[in-house]
Amino acid sequence: MKTSHRFLSALLGLAATAASVSAEPLKIAYSDWPGWVAWEIAIQKGWFKDEGVEVDFQWFDYVPSMDAYVAGKVDAVTMTNGDALVTGATGKPSVCIVINDYSNGNDMIVGAPGIESLKDLKGKKVGVEEGFVDHLLLLTGLEKNGMKPEDVTVVNTPTNETPQVLASKAVDAIGAWQPSSGQALKAVPGSKPIFTSADVPGIIYDGLYVSPESLEKHKDDWAKIMKVWYKVADYIRDEENLDDALKILSARVKITPEEYEPFLKGTYILTLDEALERWKKTDGLGSIYGSSKIVDDFNLKFGVYEKSQDIDKYLDPSLTKAFAGSKD
Template sequence: MLLALLALPLTACTPAPKPELRIGTNIWPGYEPLYLARSLGLLKGTGISLIEYPSSTETMRALRHGGIEAGALTLDEVLTLAQDGIDLRIVLLLDVSDGADAVIARPGIESMEDLRGRTIGAESSALGGYMLSRVLDKAGLKQEDVHIIPLMLDEHEQAFIENRVDAVVTFEPVKSRLLEQGGKIVFDSSMIPGEVVDVLVVRAAILADHPESLNTLAELWFHALDYVQREPADAARRMQARLRLPADRVLEQFAGVHMGDRRENDAFFDDAASASVKNATLMMQVMRRQQLLRRDVDVNRLFAGHASYKSTGTTP
């Protein structure tokens, strides 16, 4: 009994371990500041870990089954999960694609209209399905006018090189590598401004357990973006291995991506995210028309988590 009593103060003084916040991502320039923060040692002791998946489809699967607490996804992917009853909250704007997502076609295919009768590869369960629906809509084509084969992200480049597809719906850094192989852009996200938006989402059930981690993560994100501006050469060197590009090509990948800095995040979540809710609602309506969603989603609910924590404005 005495030993037990003596142990009480020691137990009481032992800090509780921080709850783990596992974040799933795939390869995409807009997510790289998270890995830059890790490379700089900023995640140590935060309880935040990054889980790398070969595609966003795998990130979505992990969120469905509770394998991770958070994920970096496009807004259309978030809507897809929400319609299936996965209760998520958007907590950070990561980026807006402005040309970095594209449909790359073989030589001889000069326009999106030329895709009629062609074979197109796409990750149809994720952003690829949305991009495909938008290019067909813009070209005045229907799904039955093309042949669609499902391709995971890590299959895009090989399928194109091996002539298994006439075009592929892809994004950086694969986009740049396919252009070097002679590919041609027939459609990209700059033609649908503001529609391809990447966000960080967390499962609503664990939101209350991680306010400190989410504040920390937001500040690390902004710090990493600042680091790219202050130390571009070192940032590029740290990011080149994951992007599989020479260091002098890394920063080019961000030319078609508008990053979600502090100002952009303030605007994104301003006034209860009224503009963002409107844009997400319009996207949901497009997805419903294209039969990418089976039912409506409570978009306001997706934006209800940001008020649960506040960015402190400090820099680590």
């Protein structure tokens, strides 16, 4: 019996649909940082469905998001370039395919009342989570002010506890990122930022890090996710969309748009062209490669891990470059 082409096409179409329905969505852990909360815009507006890619964004606190990734519960996680190195050295490697932003003021060293500058901290205590990005921010600030690490006493403090520790007067300053840094400023009247990531732009890059296995197996889907990100970046950078963007982002973290606006201003969301510049393999903070090398040196010096990491294995600009090329 002959089978018509039309019937075969229908069968193939049904098979493709069934495969699509049964395919597991790509699981992404994200957390409370403006450059990662920004993915919520694409989720709310259905842009992943428009691209034909199934994703499952799962909301975590930051450290548990990395734990979930190491445990294999998700395919990807949003984290800083420095924390990606720590996660890879001590748990499970990952590959950055999207540079969302760099911190532009949200990471802060906050001084108690009477502390006007980093130099005022000589001989005093600073509450900061050792080995995390704001420990690096503190040490960088000290160096830029002609000081040494030994000039302050670091009190190892979980980042989410820094506002309470500053308020308790157990320390003279804290290092934290938003929202904890902002909470510290509110909790202690008269406190102020004395050094921030805006003073060293590029010291902290925030990205989407994918497991190497998932990236190899689902490269086309990850390319679609990367493409959606730049739709988000363009949307959020357009002043006409600011009110809508703030409404979406603030709702995700359950505060008002007015409260959220300073957080967004302290985060430099990168356009495609700006990201391409940051993907260039150069020294210094203007490149994610240079920034990651600085963090690797820091991690080795302070015993966060024992062996220098191969920076190139953590970074893959190929999807971004291919997308940029397709737009030319």
